[in-house]
Each structure stands twice: as C-alpha cells, then as structure tokens.
Amino acid sequence: MSFVQRLRQRGGWRFLLYGFGAFGIALVLMGLQTLMAPDPDEVDANGTLYKVGRGELVVSVLERGNLKALRSQDIRSQVQGSTTLISIVDEGTLITEADVAAGKILVELDSSALEDKATQQHIKVNDARSAFNQATEDLLIELKQNESDINAGELKVKFAWMDLEKYVGAGLARQILQNKKNAYDRLIAGQALDGEALQKKRYLETDIDLAREEVTRAQNKLKWTETLHAKGYVTRDELEADTLSLKRKGVELERAQTARELFIKYDFAKETERLLSNYREAERELERITARAKSKEARARAKEASRRLNYELQNSKLQKLLDQVEKCVIRATQPGLVVYAAQGGWRRRQEPIEAGMTVRERQALIRLPDLSEMAVEVKVIESAVKKVKAGQQVKIKLDAYPDLALTGKVTKVAAVADSQVSWMNPDLKVYTTEVLVQGRHPYLKPGLTASVEIIAEVLADVLLVPAQAVFALKEQSVCYVDKGGHYEARPVLMGSANDRFVQIVAGLEGGEAILLHEPAAGARIKKVAPEFDTATRPRPF
Helix, strand or coil: CCHHHHHHHCCHHHHHHHHHHHHCCHHHHHCHHHHHCCCHHHECCCCCEEECEEEEEEEEEEEEEEEEECCEEEEECCCCCEEEEEEECCCCCEECHHHHHHCCEEEEECCHHHHHHHHHHHHHHHHHHHHHHHHHHHHHHHHHHHHHHHHHHHHHHHHHHHHHHHHHCHHHHHHHHHCCCCCHHHHHHCCCCCCHHHHHHHHHHHHHHHHHHHHHHHHHHHHHHHHHHHCCCCCHHHHHHHHHHHHHHHHHHHHHHHHHHHHHHHHHHHHHHHHHHHHHHHHHHHHHHHHHHHHHHHHHHHHHHHHHHHHHHHHHHHHHHHHHHHHCEEECCCCEECEECCCCCCCCCCCCCCCCCEEECCCEEEEEECCCCEEEEEEEEHHHHCCCCCCCEEEEEECCCCCCEEEEEEEEECCCCCHHHHHHCCCCCEEEEEEEECCCCCCCCCCCEEEEEEEEEEEEEEEEEEHHHCEEECCEEEEEEECCCCEEEEECEEEEECCCEEEEEECCCCCCEEECCCCCCCCCEEECCCCCCCCCCCCCC
C-alpha cells in the first residue's frame, strides 16, 4: 500500500478535497503526481527501484488566497439622518501623499438643508447670548446693590450702638446688652454709669444743690429782715418780699428734686431702653437685609446660570450643525486605492455608488486600502495548521503575474477555526493565516489571487525516500528493499515529509535500493523485524 493509499485509508483525501473545493486548489491537485515523482537520477532504467540517499528536505504548506491591504480606511457618511450624494471620486483612483497634503475631496454630500438650519440656529444663539449677557449684568447690579444695603445696615447697627454707648458709657452698654432684665435705679447709681446719662444726672444734682443754697440764703435773709423789721429799720413790704422770695426758692428746690427723681425713675430707663431697642432692631434689620440679599443673589445667579446653559446649548447645536456641514465634504486623510464599498447585504440587490443616491448616516461609501503594505490572506486546513507559525518565510506567486516571484513572512495565524467556513461546511475547519508581502510593489492590488508556499521546516543532510515508496503493512510503515531475487519488507521510522519525499529516521541505509511500488504478485518477500522501538510514534506526514 503506497503513501497515497494510506492517506486515503486515514480519511485524509476527503479532508483535502474539502479544502480544495472550498479554496480553489484544483491546480495543485492536478500537478500532484508530477510533484511526487522521484529524482530521475536515483531511479533505475526500468523506473521501479530508487536508490536511497541523503539530501535537503523542505517541508512546506501550499495554499491559495487573495491579496489585501494591511491597513484600510472605510470612508463613511458622518452626516446625521439621510442626505444626497453630490459627487464621488472615480473608483480605482490612486490617492497619493500629495493628494492627502492638498486635501483632495473624495466625497461631497448635499449640505443645503444643514446650512439653512445653521442660519436659523445662528439667530437663536444670538438671542441666547443677549439674554445671558443681560442676566450677567443683572447679577452684577444685584451684587452691588446687596453690598450697599448690607453696608447701610451695618452702619445703622454701628450708629445705634454708638448712641447707646454715648448715653450710658461703653462699659454699662455692654452690661445692659448682656442682661435681659435691668434694674435701672441701681444702674444709674452704679460706678459704671458714664456718658450723657451721667452728665444729665450731675446736672440735675447740681441744680438741686444750687436750689438748696438759694433756699438757705433766702432763709438767712428773711431772718435778718425780720430782726430789722422788729426794730423798725425795714418796712413790712420788704419783709413780705423776702418771705415770698424764700417760698420761690423752696419751689425751685422741689422742682429740681422732682426733675432728678423723674430722670432717675423714668427718663433714664426710657431712653436707655429706646437706644437698646434701636440697636437690637438695627441688628435684626441687618439680618433681614443679609437674608434678602442672599435670596436676591441666589435668584440672580440661577437666572444667569439658566441663561448661560441655554446659550451653551444653543451654541452647541450650532457647532454640531456647522460640523455636519463640514462633514458633507470628505477629504483624503491617507494614501490608497479608491474602492467603492459594496452596498446591501447577503441575498440583497447591490445598490451602486453614484451621484444622486441617498446616503444614510454611517453608510460606507469608499474603502481606501493603503497599498504600501500588502498581505495575502489564506485559509490553512486543520491538518497543516500545526506546521504554520508566525515568522516563517513564504514564497508567493500571483496568477496575474505568473513570472513574478515574491517573498513574504507569516505574521498571524488564527487561534480558532474560521466560523463562517465551518458554518457552511461543518466537516471543514480552516484557520485564517496572514502573510506579509515583503517589499513595496505599486502594481499589487487588493483581491489578486495568489499561491503561497509556507516554508515550515528545512532539514539538511537527511535520509530521503519518495513518498510513494512507503507502504502500510500490518499497521507498520515499510519499504521494500531489493535484495537481488527477493525483497525485504523493512519497517521504517518516518520523520518529516513534504509532497514528494519522506524523511527516514531509522530502518534504511544510504545506497540501498527500494521499490517505488508494491511487489508484484508471487514475488518473494522476507519480513524483517524492526531495529527500533515499535512503540515509538512516528511523526505524521
């Protein structure tokens, strides 16, 4: 049984055919027999025996895929709602760095409706700004008025306190203010009395003293006059006049004493209470003025804040409209090739990109791939993906340029199978692999079909045999060694392999001749015991 037969027996052909059918690798299949043909220099004249030798084994993975740009920018409409497409750059246009620097226009959308809305919004912004400025001025006026009112209230409190201190003195004023009930008769007699009240008290006491002295003088004069009248030196009229004068002086003394008593008992208490009440009322009025000022300030600030928020809201709407107007013109921001974005979805009619069409918000219009860095995206089948790793070198052939040889490097291997392919064919599992094309090639375009050969492993100076020279015999891999008249079914331990050759790790020696096909019927075959541990698990092809 040949290597190909064993591959079919393990179900590998069915797996490969799924991969070929999914990714169009029919050309590889058609050339498989040619690729697996052994080197003619090592085959005998009859084409049946192969001389085992050493050489270099290149293990590679062959796949087909399509070119794509590593970086691609989607040009989408950023205008809210729907608008009309006025103009769009021709598909296939190459956008250069110079175009980007010049701000080349890629797409132009109808902005007339947005411009009308922006004009109306300008009016609203101006009205809102005026109202906001007026509210700011009103707030400043209110703050200054409140400051004036509070200053006036504070002065009134200060003057009321000064009036109280002026009347009773600073010490007694504080004493009176601290006590809720005051005995004014004791206060006026205390040592703390000062100010106008003390002056008034002294004045009244002085009046009493002077009136009392006048009474004493009048009494002395009357006695002297009575003595002289008794001796006949003065007339009776003079006696009566001095008597009347004494009475008048007594009345004046009584009046001075009454004035002092009235001042002490009534006037002092009344004036003190009045001045104290004025001071306390001034304090309460200051509290009311302060509270009213805070309330007015709060209302003014709330009005100013409301006007400011309204202005900011209207201005924000205006800026959004102006931004929308600007977004009606889309300019190039990176170099690349203009490709119209496909419209519609799966099983839906493709809507062409053209002037006059209605464009929705976030609708893709242009895909702008950057051609400076290109890659080939291939789908590696499950049986080969374990050989592929990032960093491996790759040979690339393009169907459009068959004589061009490109090189690349594996940059990314998907960790999980492609779910879309698995959904369409559950028996087929492929892994998306990205191959970076090395160098810059301006003629490369996204979508070109490419064949890639991923160099998974290079083994130098190893023992090699053609893949069709390895057969399965009773769950062992064997090669039929020519012994000149009979053949030895020699068990072999295989290593790495490619589409043409298999590495023999143990079981054969260089220079031995082996059959390229199973022995004919009736041929003498000698079965040889393996010279290695049969439990050693051979590496898979």
